Amino acid sequence: MTALIWENSTDYEVGNVDQDGLWKKVIGELFEDFLLYFAPDLHAQVDFSEKAEFLQQELFQQIIKDKKGRKITDQLVKVHLKDGEEKWVLVHVEVQSDNEPKFAKRMFQYFYRIFDKYDKEIIALAIMTSPHKSEFPTEFRYTYFGTKLNYAYNTYKIVDHSYEELEQSDKLFSKMILAIKYMHDTREDVDKRYTFKMKLMREVIKSKHYSWSEIKAVFYFIDYLLRLPEELSEKLYDKMSVIMKKEGNGMVQFESEGWSPTMEAIFTRIHEKGEKEGIEKGIEQGIKxxxxxxxxxxxxxxxxxxxxxxxxxxxxxxxxxxxxxx
The missing domain is CATH 1.10.10 (Arc Repressor Mutant, subunit A)
Structure with missing residues (x-):
């Protein structure tokens, strides 16, 4: 069983972007890719022929008692390991951005509450989404009159990963991390955001590594995270419809239901253009x-x-x- 606790950024304005919801959705749809990117050693031990089962969120509320005033998305996911043993792996994941002095202590509190309730192995992973360098502790230490405790956990800081590194990676979640970096770097420059968004979408479309369902999930995340004003959105639709038709590897024939607004607009333009071209061709043929x-x-x-x-x-x-x- 894998427990996911996903906490949204709080130290910068994000407008109407629901990052909590976006992360929860993409983890649910691309859980295998999530583990492959953030916990590759664990990924190698999971038997993905057995479908991961996302359990009711209420089951975890008993563990996290101090949620008041905090934006936290939590999930429980049951997975099966390749060794066939009846055991759980609990993965504790947070996205943290502000310089909270008691962060390490809170990570430990989540750990021991899960451990006390389930008595199972736990992998803890803290994902820092802030664009700023920070000195977050990666362990919690306690000492008092000879009583000592040392609790360490894994960390992933987006700021520590370069554009070049992420662009060279074929892993799906590298594209989501790129989108977050683009969001930070283009808060005051919508033209730059337009360029980045189109570049990122084109790279995903051209890749032969991803299925349609994976591309759909990634595009949903990218589209809502990198929002554009209406004028630039229309420009993006026109440009991307040409790119999609040319490099989409048959995606224009794929059922467009459930896609993000940008992709729905692109599909609409492709189909409308195809109908127009068909009519014009028929008229020309009729005249001839x-x-x-x-x-x-x-x-x-x-x-x-x-x-x-x-x-x-x-x-x-x-x-x-x-x-x-x-």
């Missing part, structure tokens, strides 16, 4: 085949359009265009 007079004559005689389509061998939309109907 000297069928215009034939069609106009049948329309004048009041022949039903369904019959005209069969006789002329043209689509109904093409016939409507030829005679000026809407």
């Amino acid at each position: 085949q000297n069928k215009v007079e034939l069609v106009l004559g049948m329309v004048k005689e009041g022949i039903p359009i369904a019959t005209i389509t069969k006789i002329a061998g043209l689509d109904e939309e093409v016939i409507k265009k030829l005679v000026g109907w809407k």
